[in-house]
Amino acid sequence: MTVIGHTAGSATHSVTLDGTTYPADEIAQGAAFEVYSAQPGPGFLPNPRPGARWPFRRFVHATDVVTSLDGLSGFEDEPLAMPVTRAMDWAGLHKLTQTPSASGHLAPIRRTATVRRGTRMIKFLTGRQLGGHLRGWPISGFCYRAFDVAHLRTPQDLAILSEGTPSSDDVVFAIRWRAVDPWDYEVPLADSYGGLVTMPPHDRLGSPVIGTGFAPSGRHIVPEFVTRDLAELPVPANTSLVAYTGDGTEVTLYTYLPEQRAWSRMHGPQWRHLLPDTIAGDQEYFPTTTPLACYVGRYRENIYEAIVDPPGEFRVAAKTRAARYPLDALARRVPSATWRNAPCTVIREEGDWLRLRLSRPDGDQVARLGAHCVERGLYEAWAPGAEVTDAREDDHWFELLAVTRLSPSATGG
Structure with a gap:
């Protein structure tokens, strides 16, 4: 070709x-x-x-x-690259990506699929998840480089990456954004996320996690990522909610406006039929709640909430343009805690109770904590605040001037 x-x-x-x-x-x-x-x-x-x-x-x-x-060399992101050998062709590589024990052999190939600052990322959604994002959900869990799935446009092709099983008349939704930093993402390999690989079918949603760093598929080779520790990522500026119809048409539904914490409607009335019944298609935007995880930045020795618009714009969060000062430093803040010896991130607070998400879920933790799978790879439970220990806010500071990539340890090297 x-x-x-x-x-x-x-x-x-x-x-x-x-x-x-x-x-x-x-x-x-x-x-x-x-x-x-x-x-x-x-x-x-x-x-x-x-x-x-x-x-x-x-x-x-x-x-x-x-x-x-x-x-x-002209692509926005680097394609997945395979060393040329007489013993390995593309069909053989696909077979290895679907074999849990082959992760070591795949490391040199998987390492070539990298995330950098500004990489377009995408996560495919159900209608319920679409409504959740419109009402304030941050980004979290399994996701992909938009470059790797650009040719998958119909619900049938995208079924391998979403929790639904759409027919030819259905629609698949997605949230698409630009990565703030490679540190925010990990590769779900068996040696780091082995609990997800061995999770029994009755305790999981969506397709199984293979542990090779590739999505399960009978035909395609798709590198997959997870947000670090399965934690929440605040939504960057210009993030889009899109829909893919049965004929492969892509429709931009909403765009995120961080200053207003709202989603601006981008679609016309001809596309309202795509939306679930729980979403009013004639509204311009939906007010959103504020998640606990956020980006913060330093400006003149003071710490402010940050607005991020990768790859190059990071500023103080302010509704007036004159106060949107460029940041001297940027960090991602994640509320973390330990509950019954299980590392977790805190995603919600209600009175004396905390909603916790397991950072490294396995079958034992799920059973011991009574956690429930809310989507592929994400397990959550309510915990009494009095039982939670080591509650803290972890700030990871990024290097704003340097463009970095996933480290070899993160990609199995």
Whole structure:
């Protein structure tokens, strides 16, 4: 599969698939192509655009099209790279990603999928989770680089990454943001998150955790990440809530406005039918609650709540523009505690009770603490405040001037 060049008409590229040349357009900041065809074929879907010149379309990842090193260097994020050997092909690599005992063999390959400051991240949501984010939920749990899943556009393809099992007429929602720092993310390997790997089916939601650092899939190779210690991440500026329809259309539903702590409606009335019944589609924004986890920053030796807009804008949180001073230093603040010898993060306080999330859940902790799985990998329980020990606020300070990457230890190296 190769890019041939530019073509006349509304499409800006031509690509060759299985010996046939098709017109195509770049999508997802160049991470994928939308390929057009006048005839139906394997992988092609009806083109939903009224009066479209080509009645069928298909989505392919850019790495399946651009094969030269010069082409790969133009991507916003680095593609997953596999060392060239006679003993390993792409099918063999996929088999290893689905084999729990193969994590050691995959370490050199998994290490090439990195998060940096400004990397576009994405997490796929159910309708209930979409409503939760509109009402104030922060980001947490399993997520992916948007680059790695840019070609997965239909509910059928995205079913491997969401908790639902959509049909062709359903919709998958997602929250998409830019990473503030690589430190905020870990790779869910068996040696660090072994409790999730061995969790019995009756104690989990969604697909199992393999422990290789890749999502379970019968066809795709998708590197996965978790927020560090499964804790909550405050929502950065310009985060979007999007929907993917049955024909592969991406719809931006809302954009986050941090100064107002609100979501601004971006979709028109033609897309209101996509929203769950619990969400009023004609509202411009939803007031949101304030999570306990937050970003804080230092300005002239004083500490303020911070607004983050990666990769380069970090400022004091203020409603007036004149008071949005650029920060001298930035930290992520996470409320943490220990309950019955289990490390946890604190996600809510109600009177004398604390809502705790297990940082390293396993079957024993879940049974001993009576924790419940609220989504894939996230286990929570209410605890009496009097029983909780070592309650604290952990601040991790970032280096604002340097662009760093996940360390080898975080990726299994």
